[in-house]
Amino acid sequence: MRNATRTPLTAALVAALALPSSCSALGGDKPADVAGSPLETSGLTVSIISTVDLAPLWAAQDAGYFAAECLNVKIDVAQSGNKTMTKVIAGEANIALTTWTLLFKAQSEGVADFRLVADATTATPKSNKIVTVPTSPVKHVEDLPGKKIGITSRNAASDVLTQSVMRDRGLDRSKVEWVPVPLPNMADALQQGRVDAAYMPEPFVTESAHTVGAIPIVDVGGTGSTQNFPLTGYATTTQWAQANPKTIAAFQRAIAKGTHDARNDRGLVERLVVKYAKVSEITAKLRELPGYGAKLDARRLQRVPDTLLQLGIIPSAIDASRMIVRQPTS
Structure with a gap:
């Protein structure tokens, strides 16, 4: 995560993920129709941290999964997980990719009331x-x-x-x-x-x-x-989640498809990190991959606030299950 000057990785992420919607006739912020159920908005701004572990997001973009859900996804690259959450709180973004530890710390401090949208990465062995x-x-x-x-x-x-x-x-x-x-x-x-x-x-x-x-x-x-500790995921505020459940569901479906592709095709992940993160082909082939997930599991995610409590980083227990929005059924 770099500071004032926009890095090649940051610039590549912005350019590559400013995805035009295939539902162009709907406009950027008008309701879209997916399987007969109108979305609250088709315009979606996702604030992300500059990281190489966005393979599911890149896969969803390249395969047109966002467009298929009538989502016009705009990507904002922030300097840290705290910054992505700040942008969501300020209304500058709708969904934040952040580190779970930072999110639960912010929740404990009453910075905002967050809702958890989708999983992203896990610390797998050797990663x-x-x-x-x-x-x-x-x-x-x-x-x-x-x-x-x-x-x-x-x-x-x-x-x-x-x-x-x-x-x-x-x-x-x-x-x-x-x-x-x-x-x-x-x-x-x-x-x-x-x-x-x-x-x-x-x-x-x-x-x-x-x-x-x-x-x-x-x-x-x-x-x-x-071991296999949850690292990052997507979140928003309770207010935005309650107002946009169908838009969130569309985002979840697209990310789930991108995650499926990333989990089942190592070659795809290698090509994506070379293309978007500018990692060398040799490093892409040699590196250990994190665990990619989309659907949130309350018991697994509970490890994060429990660990923060045990280390004295937060003062009282947090029930992760109460923060998770409805997850895809499949």
Whole structure:
């Protein structure tokens, strides 16, 4: 997630996902008709974080699934999961792609009343790791207390899952110096000694292994309480969800189809990340993929607020099931 200057990845996402609707006669904000049931609006703005793990969204766009649902989807690329939620709260976007940890933290603080629309990614084995470099004083996960650990931001998945890994092993989290670093700069921070270890998702794990000789010390997505942990998903405000149930259902159907394609065609995912995220073909072939999901499961998602509560990040329990909007039946 980069700051003021628009990156090639950001520009590509904006250009590629400004999807014209096949229901052009309806206009951008007039009701559309799908299977005899009019949508509240065909114009839909989705605010996303700049990430390579948008394969289901790209797949839905390329295959025309949004257009088939009479949705004119406009994509807004924000700098962070907090920013995407802010845009939804302000009415600048309708749906936000965000990190679940940040969303439940915001819900606990009363920032807004959110409703959860669709799943996106999960930390599968080997897709998210804590890494170090040969020159670092960190050689094993037990060395983390007292060291500088690179994360994207406090309360983001990188922070929460690193703390969970340490808690599982009885390590003192209070002695860590948490250093926020944008993911594209994380490998340099390791090499330059600005951090002693870093949380990285793919493709940064694969890229940093080649560029700075990064070495994994723990597989976050494949061990302990963080195994297959829910990472990101789509959400909106309660007010917008209540006013636009049919539009949400149309979005869910399109994302579900894109997710099905991404889950069942590794080659498609590789082509999409090369095309839209500008990842090299070699990295695209070598990287471990996250888990792609569309339909939200309340029991699985409950792991997120429960973990935040256990770590003392939120003060009281949150029932995820009460926040989930109606999910597709198939």
